[in-house]
Amino acid sequence: MTTRKDIAERNDRALLQAARDVLAEDGAHASVAAVAARAGVGIGSLYRRYKTKEELFQRLSVLSLDHWNEAAEQGLTDPDPWTGLAAFVYGCVEFGQGSLGPIAGAVEVTQEMGAKSRRGDELLDELARRAHEAGVLRRDVTAVDISLLIEQLGRSPVVDQLRKQGRDDLLPAAAEARRRLIAIALDGLRPGRDPLPGSPPGEELFTGRWSSR
Structure with missing residues (x-):
């Protein structure tokens, strides 16, 4: 059975991998919107986990x-x-x-x-x-x-x-x-x-x- 914790951890892994991929392509101009889209999660989910782009990076x-x-x-x-x-x-x-x-x-x-x-x-x-x-x-x-x-x-x-x-x-x-x-x-x-x-x-x-x- 998939729990909310499992989903949160999966989303976090997806966000971090997406952030790495977007950074590789866009450099320091990488946007949180692009990261969220690449990870397949809503922008709200990203900001619940990381308050700022700096915190994510x-x-x-x-x-x-x-x-x-x-x-x-x-x-x-x-x-x-x-x-x-x-x-x-x-x-x-x-x-x-x-x-x-x-x-x-x-x-x-x-x-x-x-x-x-x-x-x-x-x-x-x-x-x-x-x-x-x-x-x-x-x-x-x-x-x-x-x-x-x-x-x-x-x-x-x-x-x-x-x-x-x-x-x-x-x-x-x-x-x-x-x-x-x-x-x-x-x-x-x-x-x-x-x-x-x-x-x-x-x-x-x-x-x-x-x-x-």
Whole structure:
């Protein structure tokens, strides 16, 4: 028997997934009306769960940070430093970790978001350190490089376009092509490549964007 609680939880999952999808397509201009329509719920249902668009996006940010940290912790349990790092990158990219980039600076960073973000930085630093010490990650690649790579790969224009067009027949092929691109990118993290251009990126590329001005 389906209870009201079951329905509320199902609607919440639908809202959060819809918010992620609409953000991927519309960026920071994503509207709550578009999110509600994508989720198949009324605008009133959305506002009963989240009082503002900012609150919705903050919740989405927390869930995204939770996934990042869980993926990193799982990667650190792998005795093979490269396999653990690669699994972390795959997991974050396929989750769409970079889809929240457009709202950086548009929402207030809560204490919970800040704490989870700092924990995520520590975990990624450890993943990179292990890989460097094992000689499986090129020395000039930093944790910030890896974060930026995940953000760049976190959106797939082809997948987004096909999903918007309702071309479910082509989505499996697009997903496979995306995995190939992730593998190509990961191969570029291996030692024995030409030096990377410029100076290593700093943390301000993340912290600076998320700070309100």
